[in-house]
Amino acid sequence: MxxxxxxxxxxxxxxxxxxxxxxLGPTDMRESPLVERVSQREPEQRRTISAEGLLRWGLDxxxxxxxxxxxxxxxxxxxxxxxxxxxxxxxxxxxxxAPALRVRNVNIGGNPVxxxxxxxxxxxxxxxxxxxxxxxxxxxxxxRDRVMGHSQLRFVFDHEHRPFIPGIQDIAMGIDPxxxxxxxxxxxxxxxxxxxxxxAGLDPETYSLTVRAYAxxxxxxxxxxxxxxxxxxxxxxxxxEDAYGTLLGISLAFGDSFMRRVIHEMVENGELVFTxxxxxxxxxxxxxxxxxxxFSQTAIPDDPMKELxxxxxxxxxxxxxxxxxxSMMAIQWTLDRVHDRFELGPPVSIQIIPDGLPASLRxxxxxxxxxxxxxxxxxxxxVMQNQSVIPGNAWRILEDAGVLRQxxxxxxxxxxxxxxxxxxxGRLRDNVM
Numbered sequence: 278m279x280x281x282x283x284x285x286x287x288x289x290x291x292x293x294x295x296x297x298x299x300x301l302g303p304t305d306m307r308e309s310p311l312v313e314r315v316s317q318r319e320p321e322q323r324r325t326i327s328a329e330g331l332l333r334w335g336l337d338x339x340x341x342x343x344x345x346x347x348x349x350x351x352x353x354x355x356x357x358x359x360x361x362x363x364x365x366x367x368x369x370x371x372x373x374x375a376p377a378l379r380v381r382n383v384n385i386g387g388n389p390v391x392x393x394x395x396x397x398x399x400x401x402x403x404x405x406x407x408x409x410x411x412x413x414x415x416x417x418x419x420x421r422d423r424v425m426g427h428s429q430l431r432f433v434f435d436h437e438h439r440p441f442i443p444g445i446q447d448i449a450m451g452i453d454p455x456x457x458x459x460x461x462x463x464x465x466x467x468x469x470x471x472x473x474x475x476x477a478g479l480d481p482e483t484y485s486l487t488v489r490a491y492a493x494x495x496x497x498x499x500x501x502x503x504x505x506x507x508x509x510x511x512x513x514x515x516x517x518e519d520a521y522g523t524l525l526g527i528s529l530a531f532g533d534s535f536m537r538r539v540i541h542e543m544v545e546n547g548e549l550v551f552t553x554x555x556x557x558x559x560x561x562x563x564x565x566x567x568x569x570x571x572f573s574q575t576a577i578p579d580d581p582m583k584e585l586x587x588x589x590x591x592x593x594x595x596x597x598x599x600x601x602x603x604s605m606m607a608i609q610w611t612l613d614r615v616h617d618r619f620e621l622g623p624p625v626s627i628q629i630i631p632d633g634l635p636a637s638l639r640x641x642x643x644x645x646x647x648x649x650x651x652x653x654x655x656x657x658x659x660v661m662q663n664q665s666v667i668p669g670n671a672w673r674i675l676e677d678a679g680v681l682r683q684x685x686x687x688x689x690x691x692x693x694x695x696x697x698x699x700x701x702x703g704r705l706r707d708n709v710m
Contacts, residue, residue, distance in 0.1 A: 315391050315392065322348055323348045323349070323350055323469060324349050325351070326349065326351055326357055327352075327552070328352070328549040328552075328555075329551060329552070331540075332551075332555065332557065332568070335567065335568045335571040335572055336564055336567055336568065337444075338365070338368065338398075338567070339398040339444035340381065340398055340444065341396070341397045341398070341442075341444045342396045342397075343387070343393055343395055344358045344393075344395075344396055345358075346358040346389075346393075346394050347392045347470050348392075348469060350469055351539075352543055352549055353539070353542070353543050353546070355466050355468060355485060355487075356468055356469045356471075357469075358384075359466050360396070360536070361382065361466075361489065361532040361535045361536040362382050362383065362529055362532035362533060363532070363536040363537065363571065364379065364381075365380075365381060365571055366576045366577060366578060367566070367570035368570070371526075374404075375402065375404065376402070376522070377402045377403060378400075378529055379398060379400050380398065380399050380400075380401050380490060380529055381396075382536075383397055383398070383459070383490045383492065384396055384490065384491040384492065384496070385399070385456070386452075386492065387495070389499055389502055397442050397445065398442070398443060399442050399456065399459075399490075400440060400441045400442075400443060401440045401459065401525070401529070402434070402438045402439075403525060403526055405434055405435050405437060405438020405439075406432055406433070406434055406438070406518075406521035406525065407433050407434060407435040408433040408511055408521075409430065409433070409512045409524060410430070410509035410511050410692070411428065411430060411431075411509070411512060411604065411605075411672065411675060411681075412430065412431040412460070412507055412508070412509040412510070413426055413427070413507065413508045413509075413669065413671075413672065414427050414505045414506070415505055415508060415669055416505060417504050417505050417506060418504075422508075422669075423669065424669030425475075425668060425669065426668045426669060427600050428600045428604050428668050428671060429461060429463075429496070429600065430460070430461045430462075430528055430604050431458055431459075432458060432459045432460075432461070432524075432525050433493075439455040439456055439457060440455065440459060441454055441455055441456075442455070456493070457493060457702075458492070458701070459490060459493060460490065460492075461489075461490050461525070461528040462488070462489045462490070462491065462600065463486065463487075463488055463531075463598075463599065463600045463603040463604060464486075464487050464488075464489055464593075464600060465483075465485075465487075465593040466484060466485040466486060467484050467485070478599070479595050481592040481593070481598070484593040485591055485592060485593060486590070486591055486592055487535065488529075488531050488532030490529070493701065494701075497696075497700060497701060497702070501696035506694060506696075507692075507693070508691055509691065510675065510681050510682075510689065510691050511681070511690055512524075512608070512675075512681065512682065513680055513681055514611065515612075515615055515619075516619060516621075519615055519619070520611055520615045523611045523614055524607060527607050527610050527614075528604075528607050530580075531589075534577070535589075535591060537573070537574045537576075537577070538574070539591070540572050541574060597630060600668070602629050605627050605671075605674065605675065606629060608680060609624075609626070609627045609629070612625065612627075625678045625680065627678045628674060628678070629674065672689070672691075676689050
């Protein structure tokens with residue numbers, strides 16, 4: 278009893294002391310000093326990755342690069358940290374007992390606090406995927422989860438078929454070169470230090486589109502630092518072993534197609550110029566073949582998806598080409614392909630979004646305040662009719678299509694992860710000491 282009283286007295290003293298500090302503590306706190314090297318990265322300090330740098334990156338079969346998120350950009354002005362994935366088709370295999378894709382630009386680590394982003398090359402198997410989840414990272418403010426947020430696909434691998442980082446030895450010793458899960462994410466590609474704006478995202482001229490890949494733990498860390506949880510919905514697809522690998526391949530091919538077209542556009546626009554006298558045509562035949570495999574649009578294997586992705590719009594648009602709609606489109610294409618390949622009959626149709634977007638919404642981002650208020654009722658009506666534009670509700674579209682896993686009671690299965698509760702990788706108090 279005496280120990281309990283002592284504990285209660287200590288707790289009470291801590292609470293009262295904290296309250297008194299809030300009331301009587303210093304009110305003239307000075308602005309906290311920041312580390313200049315990291316914090317004072319102004320727009321004029323941005324660093325453009327040169328044509329020579331891209332050439333060296335292309336010649337390296339397993340490059341690992343540290344990107345500084347606030348400063349580094351491509352010659353087209355877009356953030357280097359948001360660069361799309363690209364598949365090294367020459368070192369990939371789509372057939373045999375162990376099909377795998379060698380994927381560049383996968384965010385495997387780094388320190389988000391200092392803006393350091395490690396992009397590596399990862400050998401990603403197309404077999405041995407234990408689960409695929411449509412995963413929402415919800416905005417969380419005021420202690421409550423909100424309906425806005427971001428959707429992405431999470432691929433969870435069994436232990437014997439995990440993705441492998443062949444170039445990890447170049448940057449660290451003692452780091453496990455395997456990934457347990459992989460996130461594929463469709464995002465609005467923009468310049469460094471440029472925040473995403475939902476209204477501006479209605480205008481397809483505002484943002485480019487990118488498809489990024491992350492080690493699951495790194496993406497969860499990024500979201501946790503923003504205070505956002507994950508809500509993951511396991512997919513229920515026909516012939517899972519075939520469907521999971523097909524969905525992963527389609528998702529990565531999505532990004533690969535975009536990246537190759539972005540490189541082609543930079544060449545066409547004269548943004549990739551060698552200034553040190555380098556002549557790529559004077560390289561050895563093996564080096565030219567390596568570069569063609571990484572950069573050339575002709576390197577993509579012949580496939581019905583090749584033509585389809587080659588025509589896809591490169592711009593981001595909140596309602597028709599967003600994280601929600603494009604992740605669902607990849608699922609739909611997977612259903613189409615698996616049903617056709619195994620003669621399963623017509624696949625279900627996911628009602629992603631109706632054809633056409635009202636002209637009033639296309640011009641919304643250019644309106645002043647009064648103009649936006651006038652068009653707000655029409656916008657709200659469209660949103661109510663098309664729940665795919667609200668990430669927190671969009672899972673119901675997949676539920677209606679019958680592609681989400683159900684429990685014994687017929688209820689849709691979902692997993693909730695938050696940094697202060699439990700993460701996909703255990704409890705923080707167990708992993709941080």
